[in-house]
Amino acid sequence: MITALGRMLSCHFTAKRLQRYLDADPAAPLEPAEARRLEAHLAECDRCSSAAADFRSMRWAMLRLSRLVGPDPAAVQRLHRAVDQLLEEDHR
Amino acid sequence: MSPSPAEPPAGRAELFRLHIEPELEVLLRVARTLTGSWPEAEDLTQETLVRAWRALDRFDGAHPRAWLLTILRHTNVNMHRRQRPDTVEDVGILPGARPAFGAAVEPTPEEQIVLQILPDDLERAVDSLDPKFQTVLVLVDVNGLTYAEVADLLDVPLGTVMSRLSRARQRVRVHLHAHAQREGSLR
Numbered sequence: 001m002i003t004a005l006g007r008m009l010s011c012h013f014t015a016k017r018l019q020r021y022l023d024a025d026p027a028a029p030l031e032p033a034e035a036r037r038l039e040a041h042l043a044e045c046d047r048c049s050s051a052a053a054d055f056r057s058m059r060w061a062m063l064r065l066s067r068l069v070g071p072d073p074a075a076v077q078r079l080h081r082a083v084d085q086l087l088e089e090d091h092r
Numbered sequence: 093m094s095p096s097p098a099e100p101p102a103g104r105a106e107l108f109r110l111h112i113e114p115e116l117e118v119l120l121r122v123a124r125t126l127t128g129s130w131p132e133a134e135d136l137t138q139e140t141l142v143r144a145w146r147a148l149d150r151f152d153g154a155h156p157r158a159w160l161l162t163i164l165r166h167t168n169v170n171m172h173r174r175q176r177p178d179t180v181e182d183v184g185i186l187p188g189a190r191p192a193f194g195a196a197v198e199p200t201p202e203e204q205i206v207l208q209i210l211p212d213d214l215e216r217a218v219d220s221l222d223p224k225f226q227t228v229l230v231l232v233d234v235n236g237l238t239y240a241e242v243a244d245l246l247d248v249p250l251g252t253v254m255s256r257l258s259r260a261r262q263r264v265r266v267h268l269h270a271h272a273q274r275e276g277s278l279r
Contacts, residue, residue, distance in 0.1 A: 019258045023232075027240045027250055054265050061214045062233040071120050075134050079116050082138050086145050087105045 007045070014041045014048045022055055104148050111156040112144055119160055121235050122245065125227060126168055136171060140164045161237075161245045217267035225260035232257055 020028045021038050030038065042049045119140060123133035143163050144151075151159055218226060231242045232253075239257075243250045 019254070019261065023239075025239045027238060028254060051265070054268075055261060058214065058261065058264060058268070059233060062218075062229075065214060066234040071117065071124070071133075072130065075130065076117055076120065079120065079134065079137055079141065080113070083108070083113055083116070083141060086142060087108060 010037075010041045011045060011048055014038050014045070015051070018048070018052060018055065022052065022059070104145075107151070107153070108145060108148060111151070111153065112141070112148075112160065115157050115160050116141070118157065118235070119164060122161065122231065122237065123164060123168075125230050125235055126164075126245075136164065136168055139171065140167045143167055158241055158244055161241055165245050165247065213268055213271050214264070217264040217271070220267060221260055221263055225256050225263065228253055228256040229260035229264070 017030055017034060017038055021030055021035060042052055116137070120133055120137045123136040123140070124130055127133050127136055140160065140163050143166075144160055147163065218229060221229065227246070228242055231237045231245065232239070237245070239250055239253050242253045246253070
């Protein structure tokens, strides 16, 4: 009973921090102690490690999806030319 | 408009080339996410660049992307776009700038297998999201913005970005699992 409760609390702790852990965004870093606790939990909890694996897979799938079609190179070129004109006009 | 005597045009131009122009493509991609169409995104990006040039004297040389995204947001509001900033219609044509998930590593063989399965399902899952969740997800995971950049762009607190992102990913995961169970194709 106590073990199950402890596991549940540990899962809750991990779930609340998993995105921040995976993103490593500079605005919301985990404390080193939090990261260590989370990693220890992932090592022993199939459910949470499965969630982490899913989020990593989704990340790669999103990245792949994003690479399929980029902006039209002609549009990018037009914008660079617009910058050229902007700077030239101001220089005159 | 004549430049300030203390800031010769060449100096401003160099500053613009060095800090602003490299962000052009990211701006275009983010503009696409905000407007929902490439032609509108191009207009918005061009107008943003014009405004950035005019305001360059107020740029302190630090965090050009954040500075530009703020201008982009204001420009978007001022241009009275028909589509709201939380509208993304077709995630499949949105390009990315950098990978999200800070500690980027190459996908494992298992992840590569998943990649072969997911894209169409993923597109449907993302498209099914509420626009406000979808936009944050696309801005972070596809356009590659940081939490702070998204918060600034959408003018919402950082905590809101994190909570929307988390809920968006959870919902996409649930959607994918439900679809996989129906199809028996995932795992």
